[in-house]
Amino acid sequence: MSAESTPESGIPGESGTAGPRHRAKGRRRKPRGRRKGLLIMAWTAAGIVVLGGTGAGYVYFKLNGNIKSVDIDSxxxxxRPTKVDNGSENILVLGSDTRSGGSNEKLGGGIDDGSARSDTAMVVHVYEGHKKASVVSIPRDTIVDRPECTDTKGDTHDAADGVMFNSAYSTGGAACAVKTVESLSGIRMDHYLEVDFSGFQKLIDELGGVTVTTTKDIDDPDSHLDLKAGTHDLDGEQALGLVRTRHGVGDGSDLGRIQLQQAFIKALINQVKHVDLFGNPTKLYDLANTATKAVTTDSDLGSVNKLMAFANGLKGISSSRMHMVTMPVEYDPADANRVIVEEAKAKQVWTALKNDKAIPKSATKGTATGEAGGVVSDS
Known part of the structure; x- marks a missing residue:
């Protein structure tokens, strides 16, 4: 059962297993290897900024100073693809692993090489009226032809054929990631949002954790996560372990991890709706402070006021009105650890979004899924 065929998967439920609810006891082993971020958290963080924006004076300037932005348009x-004037918006949401010291260095496996990597990418298409959205995950292991691009420092990077998708970010940062996605999809990205590992983990902790139900055991020493089938209240470290695990479930692929991420996102969105932030001003500020520190945006969203206005336009979209799919791919015949774009089906996805239409079921039917669907579920 794939995430595409079960759009409600990942919403936390009160049943689904006979086991008792318990605080998950993740293995506290030293992390190693690359760590996987959850990109859509940038969108959730933007929603929290809406709440944090109720303050004034020092609070406003403090939050405004937290936000990092990049001038991608310049x-x-x-x-670039032409902007489509049909009331819709496309947002590239990335998760980054910046290894230049601090907590991200620890989460990235203790390697302080000054580099930055994107390990998850999602194109969020908000339909006209801003009442529903489609989310298309792009596997980091997809082999693509990366276009020539200029980064925000003005340096030009040569095109490269047959490279992994996530090399775009590590080569030229946000601007080259956007350029590559636009080349793949033929769709103009209206906005860019990025969140890092440490920001994701801290935000989950500030929220008091997230409740998920696992239908199967998850045991992955690499992500220091050991969960029995049942309902768990995950803290930030455990949540990060869940969205980055590859070898604990399914076939150990990047595609399987994407299905876990999509399910977790829906659980998170549903839980955030029930948090009484206005009844606790201290918690409200702490969440807004953490969220604004965690995100990097395009320059059009680079202030609290602009981010608030943007997030206000998204807050009516519930998890039940989010259709989440993975960009149609197939396993690379030359390397089973890589995938290649299924061109005809991918074109159906991007054409639908360009025309502000629903993604047809035929676009994802029969494509590679990674065999991890249904591991996090509400049933």
Whole structure:
């Protein structure tokens, strides 16, 4: 059962297993290897900024100073897909692993090489009226032809054929990631949101954890996570372990991890709706402070006021009105650890979004899924 065929998967439920609810006891082993971020958390963080924006004076300037932004439009110039004036918006949401010291260095496996990597990418398409959305996950292991691009420092990076998708970010940062996604999809990205590992973990802790139900045991020493089938209240470290695990469930692929991420996102969105932030001003500020520190945006969203206005336009979208799919891919015949774009089916996805239409079921039917669907579920 795939995430595409079960759009409600990942919403926390009160049943689904006979086991008792318990605080998960994740293995506290030293993390190693690459750590996987959850990109859509940038969107959730934007929603929290809406709440944090109720303050004034010092609070406003403090939060405003937290936000990092990049001028992607200036870097990429005019050689881009045309903006579509149909009331919809497309947002590229990335999760990054910046290894230049601090907590991200620890989460990235203790390697302080000054580099940055994107390990999850999602195109969020908000339909006209802003009452529903489609989310298309792009596997980091997808082999693509990366276009020439100019980064926000003005440096130009040569095109490269047959490279992994996530090399775009590590080569030229946000601007080159956007350029590559636009090349793949033929769709203009209206906005860019990025969240890092440490920000994700801290935000989950500030929220008091997230409740999920696992239908199967998950045991992955690499992500220091050991969960029995049942309902768990995950703290930030455990939540990060869940969304980054590859070898604990399914076939150990990046595709399987994407299904876990999509299910977790729906659980998170549903839980956030029930948090009484206005009844606790201290918690409200702490969440807003953490969220604004965690995100990097495009320059059009680079202030509290702009981010608030943007997030206000999204807050009516519930998890039940989010259709989540993975970009249609197939396993690379030359390397079973990589995938390649299923061109005809992927075109159906991008054409639907460009025309502000629903993604047809035929676009994802029969594509590679990673065999991890239904591991996190509400039933």
């Amino acid at each position: 870097a990429l110039g005019t050689d």
